[in-house]
Amino acid sequence: MAYMESHGLKRARPAELVPGTVSVITARMDYLPRSTPEGWQALESDRLSRPQEGIVSVYARGRDYHKVLRARLQKLSDRIATELGPLGYRVFTDSAPVLEAELAARSGQGWRGKHTLVLNREAGSMFFLGEIYVDRALPPTAPTSGHCGSCSACIDVCPTQAIIAPQRLDARRCISYLTIEHAGPIPLEFRPLIANRIYGCDDCQLACPWNKFAQRSALPDFDERRGLSGQQLGTLFSWTEDEFLRYTEGGPIRRIGHERWLRNVAVAMGNALRAGEDADIRLALQQRAEDPSALVREHVAWALGI
Ligand code: SF4
Numbered sequence: 001m002a003y004m005e006s007h008g009l010k011r012a013r014p015a016e017l018v019p020g021t022v023s024v025i026t027a028r029m030d031y032l033p034r035s036t037p038e039g040w041q042a043l044e045s046d047r048l049s050r051p052q053e054g055i056v057s058v059y060a061r062g063r064d065y066h067k068v069l070r071a072r073l074q075k076l077s078d079r080i081a082t083e084l085g086p087l088g089y090r091v092f093t094d095s096a097p098v099l100e101a102e103l104a105a106r107s108g109q110g111w112r113g114k115h116t117l118v119l120n121r122e123a124g125s126m127f128f129l130g131e132i133y134v135d136r137a138l139p140p141t142a143p144t145s146g147h148c149g150s151c152s153a154c155i156d157v158c159p160t161q162a163i164i165a166p167q168r169l170d171a172r173r174c175i176s177y178l179t180i181e182h183a184g185p186i187p188l189e190f191r192p193l194i195a196n197r198i199y200g201c202d203d204c205q206l207a208c209p210w211n212k213f214a215q216r217s218a219l220p221d222f223d224e225r226r227g228l229s230g231q232q233l234g235t236l237f238s239w240t241e242d243e244f245l246r247y248t249e250g251g252p253i254r255r256i257g258h259e260r261w262l263r264n265v266a267v268a269m270g271n272a273l274r275a276g277e278d279a280d281i282r283l284a285l286q287q288r289a290e291d292p293s294a295l296v297r298e299h300v301a302w303a304l305g306i
């Protein structure tokens, strides 16, 4: 997580990042797919009881939110400029040098839950955040109060104990970080705990009582793409690089690349085999035992228990 250090003060002081910034407009956008059924939290949690199925985090099953949010923030900025006259601005979403959750909390989008994500009373935590840095002084909105109370469901449910204290996350232990941001081998101690999660992890959000208020997106962009939920690990592992690029085109998963994808799926397949012998999974793993990537070979060997 070297980017945390490398951006230094730019993270804490918006004007260091974009000179001339006087105010930051924060925004949030709900992302539950439009067809999300009632009781979705329990349905999502049930996926863990089917070890041969790969679990992709809910937010990652549709279009890449970076593109959607950026385009919308850009449009909003243009409209503001039309109203106010010339405006210096820059839009961000999920950008390393921006302390996004903190800006959102300070501007009243919600409070930081014990899992560190921003929680809103009317929307839970299933939303993306974005910011517009502007060179105009705007009246600040007030922060909201916290409403976690004595709940600790997210801390208790976290499979890797990544939430080391309320509002303190050890990203190196977090399955979201390990399966998405982390580039090298997945540390051995975490592999069994990852179970069948192959891209991200929603468990702390699924456990959170506030997510009964999570909202469906108004846009089709975050609807689930075919093949990214309820899919068998063997199928996901059989994708060639071309197929991986095709099936993930325009989506956030594409960013991790085929090699990291295979690494993640291999870990899940190893966990499926440990849960019960499965000839198809074993065969699929054996077929990649000589994969050109050393990273993939090592995870396949681990999965096969070699
Ligand atoms: S995303 Fe998963 S691993 Fe990370 S803190 Fe939440 S429950 Fe733990």
Ligand code: SF4
Binding pocket: 113, 114, 115, 119, 147, 148, 149, 151, 152, 153, 154, 155, 204, 207, 208, 209, 210
């Ligand atoms: S699960 Fe409980 S403690 Fe964790 S963020 Fe939600 S309300 Fe707060």
